[in-house]
Amino acid sequence: MTIRLVSQYDYPKGVVVITGGWSAERHRSLLSAQAVLGALHGMGVRADTVDLKTDQRELGGRLDGVDTVFLAIAGRGGEDGRLQGYLETRGIDYTGSGVLASAVCMHKLRAKSIVRAAGVLTTPVATAVSHQVKVDVEAARIVDLLGPDIIIKPVNEGCSVGLRRPRGNDELIAALLDASSTDLMAEAYHRGRSISVGVLEDETTGRLDTLPPIEAETAGRVYTQAAKENSDLCTYRCPAPLTDDVDKAVREQAVAAHRALGCHGYSRHDFIITPDQRALWLEANTLPGLSHKGNLARMAKAAGISYEQLVSHILRGARTDRRAQA
Ligand SMILES: Nc1ncnc2c1ncn2[C@@H]1O[C@H](COP(=O)(O)OP(=O)(O)O)[C@@H](O)[C@H]1O
Ligand SMILES: [Mg+2]
Known part of the structure; x- marks a missing residue:
């Protein structure tokens, strides 16, 4: 065309x-x-x-x-x-x-x-990361919802800034604690x-x-x-x-x-x-x-x-x- x-x-x-x-x-x-x-x-x-x-x-x-x-x-x-x-x-x-x-x-x-x-x-399930609950509780909720292979990214950055694919619970917690952006989202890695x-x-x-x-x-x-x-x-x-x-x-x-x-x-x-x-x-x-x-x-x-x-x-x-x- x-x-x-x-x-x-x-x-x-x-x-x-x-x-x-x-x-x-x-x-x-x-x-x-x-x-x-x-x-x-x-x-x-x-x-x-x-x-x-x-x-x-x-x-x-x-x-x-x-x-x-x-x-x-x-x-x-x-x-x-x-x-x-x-x-x-x-x-x-x-x-x-x-x-x-x-x-x-x-x-x-x-x-x-x-x-x-x-x-x-679209990617079927995505969720906002809450900072209102303790980080280990939030990490457990996210794994429960999305499974173990997860992408964490700021909701409002571009160019893959702050995008992480944590391997294991410690890395997930570190990603959630990352202060570079306050508004994070999580979705399953596809x-x-x-x-x-x-x-x-x-x-x-x-x-x-x-x-x-x-x-x-x-x-x-x-x-x-x-x-x-x-x-x-x-x-x-x-x-x-x-x-x-x-x-x-x-x-x-x-x-x-x-x-x-x-x-x-x-x-x-x-x-x-x-x-x-x-x-x-x-x-x-x-x-x-x-x-x-x-x-x-x-x-x-x-x-x-x-x-x-x-x-x-x-x-x-x-x-x-x-x-x-x-
Ligand atoms: N849920 C996901 N599963 C697998 N790869 C992803 C996922 N989300 C993002 N990516 C990868 O990261 C890149 C950047 O993500 P994107 O959502 O386009 O944000 P931005 O480009 O604004 O940083 C995508 O082009 C893709 O390669
Ligand atoms: Mg993009």
Whole structure:
């Protein structure tokens, strides 16, 4: 299936690329911004970057007179609806999803329940880790619910930050005590292949297209933070070698999840494909990384979409919620 992209439209005269910030994904954001800025300049768009961390005090002034922001930022504070809310208040169009979808997708458990209610197959049981009870009692509850092979991860971090697969009770307790994040979740470990699917939304028609699924294969079976930051530790295959049925299923589920979560513009959905060929939805990324080596750029390339076309498409979707409702 070919994806029809409108490559020519009246670009905004000036764009501010917001990047950086404080989250664990700061480095990834800066790489995205560098690549996006290059593409915007290549398109003849006047563009400048603002780092949410180092330029925080000047942010208000730097946005004076600006009508479009390109978000090349990820993680808490940038991808979770807060920044989107600020831009709404300022009446400035921005790329990607609105406040609500951004906030919901940043909370993996909430997002999962919405997507599951829409009929998408997800990892079957997931639970919030309680800090109200003694840690050994909580560890016993989790093992009782999920069995011994467990993934512990923060509900609201990306890029595999804080993700653990504890071996045995001591490691489970250590993972639960990990103070790096207060909100943790637990789910059963599912052996399988890590697959991502990108969704592109047509601003005019609302049509949702999927990009060819990408597979990330790592030595350790779990797609870790180290693997994400060092492409030598990971082999990417795009299009992922999937059976026609699984390829169709992940694409349909990614579109259904994008819709159910109320995402806008574009999104990337992560799945595990189990050995019995079930596609289990894990999470949505409302501002997936946009570096040249990032998943979305690789998927776009496999669909015959250049990096510049991808950036142009995302820019074209920039809006505020208010404008959409008008
Ligand atoms: N329940 C699970 N079973 C097996 N692997 C998992 C599970 N949850 C996450 N993973 C692995 O960890 C990676 C990162 O998890 P994910 O939920 O996508 O969070 P994030 O990418 O935001 O850190 C996945 O791509 C997958 O390889
Ligand atoms: Mg992920």
